[in-house]
Amino acid sequence: MNFDDTPQEAAYRAEVRAWLDANKPREFEDELRQSTFGMIGLKSVDPMIAAKAWQKKKFDDGWAVLHWPKAYGGREATPIQRVIWQQEEGPYAALSQMFSIGHNMCGPTLMAWASEAEKARRLPPLASGEEIWCQLFSEPAGGSDLAGLRTRAEPDGNGGWLINGQKIWTSGAHNSQWGLLFARTDPTVAKHKGLTMFFVDMRTPGIEVRPIKQANGQSNFNEVHFTDVAVPDSQRLGAVGQGWQVSMTTLMNERLSMGSKMSVGFAELFELCRTLEIDGRPALENPAVRARLAHFATLASGLKNISMRGISAISKGQTPGPENSVGKLVGASAMQEIALYALDLEGEAGVISDPALAPIKGRFQTMLLRTPAARVEGGTDEILRNIVAERVLGLPADIRVDKDVPFNQIPTRPPSR
């Protein structure tokens, strides 16, 4: 066991640091440190302009999408070099959030399934940040049960396709030029078999993006409605009916990119316990508070150490262990519990979310209202537990009563009582 860089890793880190020192937009650093939950903490400038400028600068010097092939604007970096970059980029990584679905999910899917001509045309502007992509998968009737989606793609009679239906929870659709679209081409066969993947120009007539006002009052996600949207057959990925297989490429890349850097807010809670008082003494001295803090500490520290072990395995050319699948499951709940506990400690004033009045600029109140989504997005707690149970522990898959039934015969209403 040894936590130092190898000489090669140290040399790479020095190279990264030198480039960042010469190029990073220092004027935004303090604001970017306030970034949280997919919201860029920038107020002094339009986040979109700042993000695109930073991405373009990285692209020009070959630092845009480290793990991509050079031909498409990447650097062909090893996984450990990518980790070193993330560690060094620090708060500036928040500027890349709006590109991350494109870089980590849509891009790799195109690489695996698109024609050479389409890859050459679409990937470089995605790498440089000139074009933003979104992922049009989830639907009102297909969330955890993704293969239950109902958006139809039907032949338009001229070799192309017409899309009708609705997507939901689409992050960044309002900023996107392109989307990866998962649709049903045959409702008469079993649900996984009648699906096909496309990519679609979000500026096509018939596409309407409506922001969703979330339970926490913000709008980070959208509904996307499709009415007779024409998509050429050249924008189909994989064969007709092969969509489920294509979607696995996308989702595997999603899991690889998630969870490693999640902060659960332990440091903020600890700080709160230093300043708040219970019976005239700092809350930190109270035994009941200490017991809760110690529990949260083991979660925060366990997540960090699991992630470090994963990085270590990668650096040795090994595959990270199955424990890396628990990050989002543990992290999302821990955040919610920490927020609940912080408000409890704040007492009657815990209800106040005004950043000018609430401790740590209302961070815990923001967390409280946002964390219900953290336990749902990117795989619900229940789906993630199923994944651990089935893929790590080898327990049987859930019984699926709709598996071999033609899609159009699957019940959509509860039985009458």
Place this chain on the structure above:
Amino acid sequence: MDFDFSDEQKQLRETARRFLAERCPMEAVRKVLDGEAAYDAGLWRALGEMGFLGAAIPEAHGGLGAGYLELCVIAEEMGRSLAPVPMASSIYLAAEFLKAAGSEAQKATWLPKLASGEAVGAFALAEGPGRISASRIKAGVSGGKLTGTKLPVADGHVADVAVVATKGANGALSLYLVELDGPGVERELLESIDPTQGQARLTFQGAAAEPLGAAGQGSQIIAEVYDRAAVLLAFEQIGGAERALEMGRDYALERMAFGRQIGSFQAIKHMLADMYVSLALARANAYYAAWALAAGAPQLKIAAPMARVSATTAFQHCAKNNIQAHGGMGFTWAFDCHLYYRRSNGLAAVLGSLSTWQDLLISRMAELNDLGAAA
């Protein structure tokens, strides 16, 4: 960066696992559970011959001089197999007290015997229920003679020598080394929740005692040794937790109800998934603490209580839910589930209970202004 055990250490783990599978089957554990033996003396000497007991004891004192990482992987296997031997008392505590504070003569006398398994050591601190503090220790030494009662003392009924914490001048603790087969020592095996690691009452009435370490330094020495023992015990705990999880998983695959494997019900799947999660967190925290221990790094101050809290929680969680996964069969004497349940709660107590270590973790974070890996 290399956050893993070396290939040699992993090989040692395999060797220890095979050795214990052969020499420490559940029948051997049950002999001690049923009171047919005080501990598995044959296994104990065999562990000594394999060099497992002396892994972290210097060669000059009869050990292998390998190191703490080696002892950690052995500890994990000891926990997994529920080995009914005084490993924690003799090796993680008595030997570490001698290494930390013993005179050359004391080390030369006792360490080779502890390393070979010829002698068993113990640590006597508590004097009844309640959280331990220096002010509650009444045992004392006067003119080289120890008087007082210690309860519970893990493995006190089978130990040859004990490190005993006593009240010194100004209320500070002083440590003494006491041979337990001499005059003025009475010992009594007590009923406990985990008879596979027996607990005793030691009554001293003028027993011969020689100082271990400087007078009044007891609390500091205990803190130092407890950090090391906490890491080693964390490995025993994750070894036990992993086995409890496997037992629950295996039973869920085997047991049919309502025409299905019970492991196909989400209620069971999710419970087992949560057991895996607590184990994964505990293992990661224990590995970090193992590094800090082996490297002599200052991070041990935070990493040791972190590993202890995490591993105690995980083993208790996995052991109790293993019974739940087994249903009624899990509550029979014949099934082994209760042995892990007993051990998980026994190990939770031996070094000071969960709340004690939670308290210590947060005090140290506050004092050192360092959140460790939780930052």
